[in-house]
Amino acid sequence: MTDLMQAVSRLKAVLGEKLQEKMPLAGFTTAQIGGPAAGLVIADSVASLEEAVSACWQLDIPCKVLGNASNVLISDRGFEGVIVINRAKSIRFNLNAEPVTVLAASGSNLGGLARQAGIQGLSGLEWAATVPGTVGGAVYGNAGAHGSDIQANLEMAEILHPISGKEKWTCGQFEYAYRSSVLKRTRSQAVILTALFRLTQSTKEEVMARMDTFNTRRRATQPPGASMGSMFKNPAGDFAGRLIEAAGLKGQRIGGAEISSMHANFMVNHENATASDVYRLIRLAQQKVKEQSGIKLELEIELLGEWDEI
Numbered sequence: 457m458t459d460l461m462q463a464v465s466r467l468k469a470v471l472g473e474k475l476q477e478k479m480p481l482a483g484f485t486t487a488q489i490g491g492p493a494a495g496l497v498i499a500d501s502v503a504s505l506e507e508a509v510s511a512c513w514q515l516d517i518p519c520k521v522l523g524n525a526s527n528v529l530i531s532d533r534g535f536e537g538v539i540v541i542n543r544a545k546s547i548r549f550n551l552n553a554e555p556v557t558v559l560a561a562s563g564s565n566l567g568g569l570a571r572q573a574g575i576q577g578l579s580g581l582e583w584a585a586t587v588p589g590t591v592g593g594a595v596y597g598n599a600g601a602h603g604s605d606i607q608a609n610l611e612m613a614e615i616l617h618p619i620s621g622k623e624k625w626t627c628g629q630f631e632y633a634y635r636s637s638v639l640k641r642t643r644s645q646a647v648i649l650t651a652l653f654r655l656t657q658s659t660k661e662e663v664m665a666r667m668d669t670f671n672t673r674r675r676a677t678q679p680p681g682a683s684m685g686s687m688f689k690n691p692a693g694d695f696a697g698r699l700i701e702a703a704g705l706k707g708q709r710i711g712g713a714e715i716s717s718m719h720a721n722f723m724v725n726h727e728n729a730t731a732s733d734v735y736r737l738i739r740l741a742q743q744k745v746k747e748q749s750g751i752k753l754e755l756e757i758e759l760l761g762e763w764d765e766i
């Protein structure tokens with residue numbers, strides 16, 4: 457028995473049936489790609505999220521929290537550790553606060569949160585209505601769209617750190633940059649438990665109309681199907697999709713994966729694509745764009761697990 461398997465069976469003694477062993481991850485991802493995790497826990501509350509990650513930390517087991525896995529590519533070999541799927545979904549509006557706030561558990565769906573705000577005529581998260589991730593993933597990566605992003609509305613978040621325990625972080629402490637935070641840059645183990653957002657009073661009609669406009673724009677420009685959204689960050693003053701298209705790669709396929717012919721910064725899983733198919737497309741796009749324009753495309757998504765360098 458490997459050290460990891462021994463540690464996972466010790467974890468089983470702590471978490472019992474909540475821990476599933478050798479679980480395929482593809483079905484938990486928006487791209488429908490990824491090998492197995494040594495262990496998997498589905499956390500349906502903030503308390504069970506805390507319990508699962510704390511137990512992993514105590515037993516020194518590599519552990520990764522995922523929300524909708526809409527911004528990660530998981531290796532075909534899977535993840536040598538425990539994946540905690542965050543489904544902690546409570547949402548509480550404080551309509552008496554000035555400004556109005558909403559406190560969301562980190563496993564809440566970001567788009568659902570935006571729509572709940574919209575129904576109450578609360579503005580600020582319209583851009584997020586079609587982002588298919590969780591609040592935790594969005595706070596971690598400074599998700600954004602249509603000229604706004606998480607840092608525009610985040611008041612504070614509660615995080616759980618393996619050494620310092622629970623802390624309340626202001627927005628400034630995340631040191632946000634474009635699709636990035638200090639947690640993402642340092643690959644921190646800290647887990648976001650809840651997030652508090654500021655909203656402004658508007659009307660349901662106005663907020664919903666803005667969401668509809670954004671949704672229509674998205675449907676017209678982005679491909680349907682299984683994907684991870686934008687693969688690369690836009691380099692300063694340019695667009696990753698334009699650069700990939702200019703390098704002649706629109707519609708390029710490797711195995712079951714395709715650089716979308718609708719939007720070249722999307723890679724779509726057409727026919728049972730493997731992570732390796734997508735990884736090879738990533739490297740191809742980086743190489744061709746570098747040759748063509750001298751620009752090194754930086755990944756927006758994260759790679760999880762082990763990869764064979766190409």
Ligand SMILES: Cc1cc2nc3c(=O)[nH]c(=O)nc-3n(C[C@H](O)[C@H](O)[C@H](O)COP(=O)(O)OP(=O)(O)OC[C@H]3O[C@@H](n4cnc5c(N)ncnc54)[C@H](O)[C@@H]3O)c2cc1C
Pocket residue numbers: 486520521522523524525526527528542562563586587588589590591592593594595596597598599600601635646647648649683684685686758
């Ligand atoms: C069709 C499509 C469209 C998209 N459009 C957009 C867009 O417009 N704008 C945009 O910014 N993104 C977009 N994305 C990407 C993605 O939806 C966002 O980045 C989203 O915020 C990721 O959330 P998630 O829950 O899926 O994170 P995951 O993919 O599950 O995780 C991403 C990273 O966040 C970390 N993480 C997740 N939850 C926590 C937590 N509670 N605590 C600590 N770390 C955590 C993970 O460990 C991982 O490192 C799109 C994706 C798809 C598939």
